[in-house]
Amino acid sequence: MSSHPDTVVASAPGRVNLIGEHTDYNGGLALPMAIAQRVTVTLRPRRDRIVGVTSAAPGMSPAEFPVDSEPGQVDGWAVHVAGVFWALRTAGRVVPGADVEIKSDVPVGAGLSSSHALECALLVALDRQADLGLDRTDIARLAQRAENGYVGAPTGLMDQMAAMYGQEGCAILFDADQVSADPIPCDLPAAGLALLVVDTKAPHRHADGEYGARRHSCEAAARTLGVSSLRAVQADPVEGVLTQLEDEITQRRVRHVLTENNRVLDTVRLLRAGRIRDIGALLTASHVSLRDDYEVTVAQLDVAVDAALAAGALGARMTGGGFGGSIIALVDAERTAPVTDRIRAEFAARGFTAPQAFTAVPSAGAGVDQ
Ligand code: GLA
Numbered sequence: 001m002s003s004h005p006d007t008v009v010a011s012a013p014g015r016v017n018l019i020g021e022h023t024d025y026n027g028g029l030a031l032p033m034a035i036a037q038r039v040t041v042t043l044r045p046r047r048d049r050i051v052g053v054t055s056a057a058p059g060m061s062p063a064e065f066p067v068d069s070e071p072g073q074v075d076g077w078a079v080h081v082a083g084v085f086w087a088l089r090t091a092g093r094v095v096p097g098a099d100v101e102i103k104s105d106v107p108v109g110a111g112l113s114s115s116h117a118l119e120c121a122l123l124v125a126l127d128r129q130a131d132l133g134l135d136r137t138d139i140a141r142l143a144q145r146a147e148n149g150y151v152g153a154p155t156g157l158m159d160q161m162a163a164m165y166g167q168e169g170c171a172i173l174f175d176a177d178q179v180s181a182d183p184i185p186c187d188l189p190a191a192g193l194a195l196l197v198v199d200t201k202a203p204h205r206h207a208d209g210e211y212g213a214r215r216h217s218c219e220a221a222a223r224t225l226g227v228s229s230l231r232a233v234q235a236d237p238v239e240g241v242l243t244q245l246e247d248e249i250t251q252r253r254v255r256h257v258l259t260e261n262n263r264v265l266d267t268v269r270l271l272r273a274g275r276i277r278d279i280g281a282l283l284t285a286s287h288v289s290l291r292d293d294y295e296v297t298v299a300q301l302d303v304a305v306d307a308a309l310a311a312g313a314l315g316a317r318m319t320g321g322g323f324g325g326s327i328i329a330l331v332d333a334e335r336t337a338p339v340t341d342r343i344r345a346e347f348a349a350r351g352f353t354a355p356q357a358f359t360a361v362p363s364a365g366a367g368v369d370q
Contacts (some may be wrong), residue, residue: 006044006045006129007042007043007044008043008125008128008129008368008370009040009041009043009368009369009370010041010121010122010124010125010128010367010368010369011038011039011040011121011124011366011367011369012038012039012117012118012120012121012124012163012164012365012366013035013036013037013038013039013106013117013162013163013166013363013364013365013366014035014037014038014112014113014114014163015032015033015035015112015113015116015117015159015163016032016033016112016195016319016326016328016360017030017031017033017158017162017319017320018032018171018195018279018319018328019031019260019263019264019267019279019283019286019317020032020158020174020260020263020264021260021290021294021296021317021318021319021321021322022214022256022257022290022294022296023257023260023264024157024158024174024176025154025155025156025176025215025218026218026222026229026257027176027177027228027229027230027231027232028176028177028229028257029174029175029176029261029264029265030158030173030174030176031173031174031184031267031268032158032159032161032162032171032172032174033162033166033170033171033172033186033360033362033363034165034166034172034362034363034364035112035197035360035361035363036363037104037106037107037112038104038105038106038117039118039121040102041100041101041102041118041121041122041124042100042101042125043098043099043101043125043126043129044098044099044101045096045097045098045129046096046097046098046099047096047097048097049066049067049068049096050064050065050066050067051064051065051066051081051082051085051097051098051099052064052098052099052100053078053081053099053100053101053102054101054102055077055103056101056103056104057104057108060076060077060102063076063077063078063081065082067085067089067095067096068085068086069082069085071083071086071149071152079150079151080115080119080147080151081100081102081122083119083146083149083151084119084122084123084126084142084143084146086146086150087142087143087146087149087150088123088126088142090145090149091142091145093130093132094130095129095130096130098126098129100122102118104117107199107356109204109324109325110199110201110325110356111199111319111320111324111325111326112197112199112320112325112326113162113163113320115147115151116143116147116159117163119142119146119147119160120139120140120160120163120164121366123139123142123143124139124366124367124368125368127139128368136164136181136365136366137161137164137179137181139160139164139366140157140161140164140165141160143160144156144157144160152208153211154211154212154215155211156176157174157176157179158174158176161174161181162174162365163365163366164366165181165365166362166364166365166366167183167362167364167365168362168363168364169185169186169187169362170184170185171184171186171271171362173264176231177229184271184272185271185272186271186276186362188333191274191277192333193277193314193331193332193333194330194332194333194359195328195330195331195360196308196328196329196330196331196339196340196357196360197319197327197328197359197360198304198308198326198327198328198329198340198343198355199325199326199355199356199357200300200304200324200325200326200327200347200352200355201300201352201353201355201356202299202301202323202325202352202353203324204323204324204325205298205324210323211296214253214294214296217249217250218230218253218254218257220250221245221253221254224244224246225244225245230254230258231261233254233258234258234261235258236262238254238255238258238259238262239255241254242255252294252295253293255289256289256290256293256294259285259289260286260289263282263289266282267279267282267283270282276330277314279314279330280313281314281315282315283314283315283316283317283328283330284305284309284316284317286317287301287305287317287318287327290317290318290322291318296318296321296322296323297318297322297323298322298324300324300347300352301318301322301324301325303343303347303350303352304316304346304347304355305317305318305327305329306346307339307342307343307345307346308327308329308331308339308343309329310342311338311341311342311343312331312332312335312338312339313329313330313331313335313339314332315329315330316328316329328360336357340357343355
């Protein structure tokens with residue numbers, strides 16, 4: 001194995017989404033934040049057009065594949081690495097083979113975007129290594145291209161933008177129509193608050209198919225309404241628009257998207273006014289909409305949200321794509337233990353796998369470490 005002397009180390013964070021769920025692929029608004037947990041990639045170029053990948057994580061055995069692999073040729077966790085090389089190549093960028101070493105403290109399978117963080121970190125490293133001149137949005141889009149075109153997950157751009165534009169102490173207002181990312185100050189400790197993240201450990205069942213189905217029905221609804229995306233429909237209240245849609249399921253899905261965009265705007269207004277405590281009700285309303293209208297929650301997510309609220313959380317909701325994954329709960333800083341305990345007890349009573357909790361700290365986005 002021959003290798004080039006230059007080694008680049010880069011990292012990118014996982015994310016939680018404060019509010020604005022299933023809006024990004026509808027040209028809408030989301031308010032994610034990068035978290036302190038990161039994926040770190042050490043990149044060593046090779047001369048033999050082969051990519052070798054190793055990970056420190058248990059159960060992730062080493063993989064090797066050609067730089068120019070095609071979708072379907074690589075499976076398992078290394079698909080995210082192969083997808084990045086494919087995305088670059090099909091975008092006309094030439095990079096050499098490489099050895100890629102991965103370390104991560106982003107929980108995997110918790111809906112905290114560990115795979116997008118991996119893709120972004122690798123792209124940052126490759127950009128530096130091969131001097132590609134990519135900006136942060138280019139990198140986010142390439143990571144999305146890898147996910148959509150190689151991995152086969154029809155996701156939006158929110159997670160990658162959060163990983164690339166995260167800032168300490170801030171949530172990031174992502175406008176998918178403008179493809180812009182604006183930091184919104186969210187100083188939780190100054191307000192005596194904490195954002196609790198609880199990984200429910202619920203298995204992700206049918207997540208991709210159900211996600212794609214919702215994406216399709218939103219796109220079909222936009223066509224019926226004669227607009228390019230649901231973002232173009234700005235209505236508050238939204239009920240008048242819904243009567244133009246025939247079936248009841250589509251009406252509910254569209255209602256979720258339209259009301260969720262409005263909730264993001266309301267949340268941003270409150271944060272800008274320094275009223276962090278008051279966003280709690282909006283978080284909970286988002287969960288109810290995702291549960292009843294968009295139908296992307298599972299029992300573990302609903303039980304965790306209800307338990308958090310019963311134990312005094314100011315607001316709580318599922319975060320990410322749903323069908324498993326994590327919830328967030330906005331709590332008074334001294335209430336994190338009772339809220340976590342209550343969720344654990346409710347899970348134990350129902351025979352659910354024990355959940356895992358930590359406190360999210362709005363953190364910096366991706367970058368070169370050395
Ligand atoms: C997943 C996707 C994102 C977004 C969310 C739902 O995290 O990767 O693009 O659609 O689901 O808001």
